[in-house]
Amino acid sequence: MSGNALSISRPISYCEIGWIVLPMRSPVAELLSDLAAGLNGLGLPWYLFGAQAAMLYGVARLTADVDVTVRLPDKTANQALVAGLQPHGFEVRVYDVGFVERTRVVPMVHTVTSLPLDVVLAGPGIEDRFFARVLTRSVEGVTVPVASAEDVVVMKTLAGRPKDIEDVVAIAASQASRLDVDYVREMLHDLEAALSQSDLVPAFEQALARSRREGASR
Numbered sequence: 001m002s003g004n005a006l007s008i009s010r011p012i013s014y015c016e017i018g019w020i021v022l023p024m025r026s027p028v029a030e031l032l033s034d035l036a037a038g039l040n041g042l043g044l045p046w047y048l049f050g051a052q053a054a055m056l057y058g059v060a061r062l063t064a065d066v067d068v069t070v071r072l073p074d075k076t077a078n079q080a081l082v083a084g085l086q087p088h089g090f091e092v093r094v095y096d097v098g099f100v101e102r103t104r105v106v107p108m109v110h111t112v113t114s115l116p117l118d119v120v121l122a123g124p125g126i127e128d129r130f131f132a133r134v135l136t137r138s139v140e141g142v143t144v145p146v147a148s149a150e151d152v153v154v155m156k157t158l159a160g161r162p163k164d165i166e167d168v169v170a171i172a173a174s175q176a177s178r179l180d181v182d183y184v185r186e187m188l189h190d191l192e193a194a195l196s197q198s199d200l201v202p203a204f205e206q207a208l209a210r211s212r213r214e215g216a217s218r
Contacts, residue, residue, distance in 0.1 A: 025140045025141070025142075026140060027064060027113035027115055028052060028064060028066060028113075028115065028139070029139050029140035029141070029142050030110075030112060030113050031066055031110040031112075031113055031115050031117065032048070032066070032139055032142045032144050033142045034088045034089050034090070034110065034112070035066075035068065035085070035088070035090070035110075035117070036142060036143065036144060037088050038084060038085045038087070038088035038090065039068075039070060039085075041084070041088075042081070042084045044070050044071060044072065044081070045070070045071045045122075045131060045145075046068050046069060046070040046071070046145060047068065047069055047130065047131065047134045047145040047146060047147050048066070048067070048068050048144050048145065048146045048147065049067050049068070049069060049120075049130075049146075049147040049151075049152060049155055050065065050066070050067030050118075050155075051063045051065055051067070051167075052065070052066055052067070052139075053067075053146050053147050053152050054152055054156065054167045054170070054171060056137055056139070056146060057149045057152060057171045057174060057175060058170055058171055058173070058174020058175065059167045059170040059171060059174075060170070061167070064115045064116070065115075065116055065118070066110075066115060066116070066117045066118070067117075067118045067120065068117070068118075068119055068120065069119075069120040069121075069122050069127060069130070069147075070119055070120070070121060070122060071121075071122040071127075071131065072121060072122075078100055078106060078121065081106065081119070081121075082095070082106065082108075085108065089110055089111045089112045090108045090109070090110055090111070090117065091108060091109055091111055092106065092107065092108055092109075093107040093108060093109050093116065094107060100121075104120060104121040104123065105118050105119065105120050105121070106118075106119040106121065107119075126187075126190075126191070126194075129151075129187070130147055130148075130151045133147070133148040133150070133151055134146065134147060134148070135147075135148055149171055149175050149178070149179055150179060150180050150183050150184050150187070151187075152167075152171060153168050153171055153172065153179070153184050153204070154184055154187045154188060154191070156168045156171075157184075157188060157200055157203055157204045157207070158188075158191060158200065160203065165203065165207055168204065168207040168208075168211075169207045169210050169211045169214070170211075172207060172208050172211035172212075173211040173212075173214060181208060184204060185201060185204065188200040188201045188204055189201060
C-alpha cells in the first residue's frame with residue numbers, strides 16, 4: 001500500500017455532502033443477514049428464539065449465541081439444509097447423526113464472525129403454534145422473523161434454568177400489559193398435560209409476580 005493510500009475498515013457510501021462512513025453492524029446482525037439470505041433463498045420458514053429474541057423483548061444479556069427454528073419440507077434430508085447454508089458462510093460445528101436425530105438440533109458456525117448457530121428442526125405440534133405467531137423485527141437493518149414475546153416466555157419457562165427464569169421476569173417487566181398472560185398460561189397448561197408435569201404454570205406465576213413487584217419498586 002502506498003503512503004497516500006487510505007485504509008478504511010468500515011463501509012462507506014457517497015451522498016450529496018460527500019463520502020460518509022456507515023455504522024458497522026454487530027457480528028450477530030452479520031450472522032442474521034447471511035442466515036436470512038440463505039434460509040429465505042431456500043424458501044424455508046424460520047424464526048429467531050432464545051437469548052437473541054429475549055433481548056429484543058427487553059432482556060439485558062451479553063451473549064452471541066444465536067438460536068433459530070427451521071421447518072424443513074417432508075422427507076427433506078438435514079444435509080440439504082447444511083448444503084444450502086454453506087454458500088452463505090455456515091459450516092457444521094460437529095455433525096453427529098445420532099445427536100441430530102435425538103435432539104433435532106444442527107450445531108453450526110458462521111465462519112465470517114465465528115459465532116455459533118444452533119438450528120432447531122421444527123416438528124409437528126407446539127411449534128406449529130409458535131410459527132403461527134411469528135413477528136417480523138428489524139435487527140440493525142436486517143429483517144428477521146422472531147418468536148412472539150409470549151412464545152419466548154413459554155420456551156424459557158419450559159427450559160426452566162435460573163437464567164431462563166430471569167429472562168421471563170425481565171420480559172414480563174418490559175412488556176408489562178402488552179404481554180398476553182392468558183395465552184402463556186394456556187400454552188403452559190397444554191405443555192403440562194403433554195409432558196405430565198405440574199410445575200410450569202406455577203413457575204410462570206412466580207416469575208410474573210416478581211416482575212410486578214420489581215416494576216412497582218422502581
